[in-house]
């Protein structure tokens with residue numbers, strides 16, 4: 001791997017910041033391919049089912065969602081194009097694409113994704129303006145929300161961009177963002193209360209977010225089984241993860257001890273939406 005896999009961040013993960021803020025996702029997908037990345041593919045059927053559930057209660061079937069920590073639009077690609085995560089992880093290994101300029105690659109990607117207008121409006125939310133611009137230029141997202149809402153509030157224009165959001169989703173983002181961002185989004189959306197579905201590494205606690213949003217009337221449900229996220233990048237990352245899990249009172253056997261990160265799905269429902277009303281396909285995860 002062409003980065004230091006022994007350098008860990010405060011949560012014990014290797015530092016991947018260098019792939020999150022570039023003009024194209026070439027290095028992002030190539031690095032994650034080496035780590036056998038899987039969480040967006042695991043999460044996609046859950047997101048699809050939640051979108052169908054929300055569409056049932058809407059005459060025009062138009063659904064608006066925020067993908068928090070959307071990066072280059074990976075969740076959008078799975079929701080809006082016919083590409084699979086595997087297609088994305090394989091695509092950028094090709095020499096011709098590796099040698100393209102950023103502008104050439106964006107043009108090629110736009111016609112490769114072939115995103116057509118559909119009833120899902122996706123707002124990509126991230127701190128990386130470059131990643132969001134790539135996702136916009138390739139039509140993967142409809143609009144962007146760029147900023148660190150751990151540190152500041154939304155502007156009036158940003159509030160208008162997200163108004164009437166039905167669903168907030170995330171993969172691989174909680175931990176980078178905490179309750180401040182979630183509260184800020186919910187406050188800006190008031191009185192609308194979107195459903196939320198977050199995939200959160202087992203090494204990261206969702207407790208503070210759960211407590212804070214319960215003040216807004218949300219009830220949170222945690223999946224029975226965790227979902228595989230990616231392989232560990234190094235033995236240092238694995239060791240620190242196992243130590244952390246044990247400190248948290250969690251048993252890594254059959255999961256992280258086998259060499260991969262695992263994430264739980266947390267679904268948060270606003271008052272007025274009962275867990276029992278969710279489709280069987282969703283309830284079966286809990």
Ligand SMILES: C[S@@+](CC[C@H](N)C(=O)[O-])C[C@H]1O[C@@H](n2cnc3c(N)ncnc32)[C@H](O)[C@@H]1O
Nearest residue numbers: 020069070071074126127128148171172176177
């Ligand atoms: C591990 S990546 C996940 C990307 C994508 N959701 C996926 O599953 O592949 C984490 C993303 O969170 C973004 N991020 C980090 N801090 C953030 C913050 N404070 N607010 C929003 N996004 C943030 C990073 O720029 C990066 O794109």
